[in-house]
Amino acid sequence: MSAESTPEPGIPGESGTKGPRHRAKGPRKTRDGRRRGLLITAWVAAGILVLGGTGAGYVYFKLNGNIKSVDIDSALGTDRPTKVDNGSENILVLGSDSRSGTNKKLGGGTDDGSARSDTAMIVHVYKGHKKATVVSIPRDTLIDRPECTDAKGATHDAASGVMFNSAYSTGGASCAVKTVESITGLRMDHYLEVDFSGFEKLIDELGGVSVTTTKDINDSESHLNLKAGTHKLDGEQALGLVRTRHGVGDGSDLGRIQLQQAFIKALVNQVKHIGVFTNPKKLFDLADTATKAVTTDSDLGSVNSLMSFANGLKSISSSKMQMVTMPVQYDPANPNRVIVEKAKAQQVWTALKNDQVVPKAATKGTATGEAKGVVTAG
Structure with a gap:
């Protein structure tokens, strides 16, 4: 079933909450906040999977068997942006919710086996691999897919004015990559998908993540009270x-992105300070959970x-x-959607193509969600 044919939260066809058509600060949405695909970024797998190499034999084959991969290069063929040979890499990282099994319990909804991706980031690793830029793509962005x-070889028609996250729900990983490459003009060198259901267990096995909140957060929909x-x-x-998305900021997806970006930084700090090398069982449990939680492109599909x-x-x-959010503005025709601010977005893509830091001017004056600074690393 395509995303366009079923009106559900987070997918095209949803009417959204009615409200003012012109709203400077964006929507305070009331639709269900559940079923959010969760992004841990490449560093979650990176900080843990590298540890798996200390084992051999059973450990190697067990971890190797956990990893799922998709042959994106074969699916997309040659009609793609040219790979820039300057030592940098672009990785599309998605958070996914399979809508079945454990994901159903965590995310709500029906056990229909379908998939959603509500979080997406382009991770640009600069030449020398000493720094990176992470560009979040709001799932509510209206784009031409x-x-x-x-x-599986099935072809899906192009569509205009649909939500960005329809790419994944329509055609999976390869269509998500194709759409991102179409929007940005950048070649995605790798693909990494983090499963919704593995997130909670992974954080518990890491021993938790320390953050500091500058405001109270109280959201009955996500069951968070801090x-x-x-x-x-x-x-x-x-x-x-x-x-x-309701407990802080203006209630929009953009505010949630700011919280996610702050959490990622806190998580990176946490991973770097975990003493797993002295605890073989913890090392294996972490690597086992991490490899079960990810789907990769075929080039990364082994330990x-x-x-x-x-x-x-x-x-x-x-x-x-x-940390950057793709430059967008609230859609004046529908405050529950955003549209790409193309001139500013092009500054972002040009900077990454040239392996340069994204200029501050690229995001100045764009929609933000008003949650910046609410969460910092603890």
């Missing part, structure tokens, strides 16, 4: 934090490949990560 072929102050979030609380990839990222600290 190109024709694409999914991993007083202003420093907290060590367990898996359930971390899940609530990256899902919440050895992931280890090599992770080694290339492990030196990037949170202080060397630039």
Whole structure:
């Protein structure tokens, strides 16, 4: 079933909450905040999967068997942006919710086996792999989706004025990559998808993540209640934090993106300070959970490949990560949607293509969601 044919939260066809058509600060949405695909970014896998290489035999084959991969290169063929050979890499990282099994319990909804992706980030790793820029793409962005072929060889027609997250629900990983490449003009060198159901357990096995909140967060929909102050979030609380959109800011997806970006920095700090090398059982449990939680492109579809990839990222600290949201403005015709601010967005894509830092001018004056600074690393 295509995303356009079923009116559900987070997919095209949804009418959205009615409200003013021109709203400077954006929507305070009332639709269900559940079923949010969760993004841990490449560093979650990187910080843990690299540890899996210390084992051999059973450990290697067990972890290798956990990893799911998609042959995106074959699905997309040659009609793609040219790979820039300057030492940099672009990785599309998605958070997914399979809508079945454990994901159904965590995310709500029917056990229909369909898939959603409500969170997407382009991770640009600069030459030398000492720093990175992470560009979040709001799932509510109205875009023109190109024709694409999914991993099973089925072709999906192009569509205009649809939500960005329809690409994944329509044609899976390969259509998501095709759409991102169409929007940005950038070649995605790798694909990494983090499963919704693995997130909570992963955070618990990490021992929690410390964050500081500058305001109270109270959201009954994501079941998160935090007083202003420093907290060590367990898996359930971390899940609530990256899902919440009603407890802080203007209630939009853009505000949630700001919380996610702050949480990612806190998580990167946490991973770098975990003493798993002295605890073989913890090391294996973390690697087992991480490999079960990810789907990769075929080039990363083995423990050895992931280890090599992770080694290339492990030196990037949170202080060397630039967090950016794709420049957008609220849609004047529908305050529950956003539209790309093309001139400013092009500044972002040009900077990344040239392996440069995104200029501040690219995001100045764009819609933000008003949640910046609410969460920082603890």
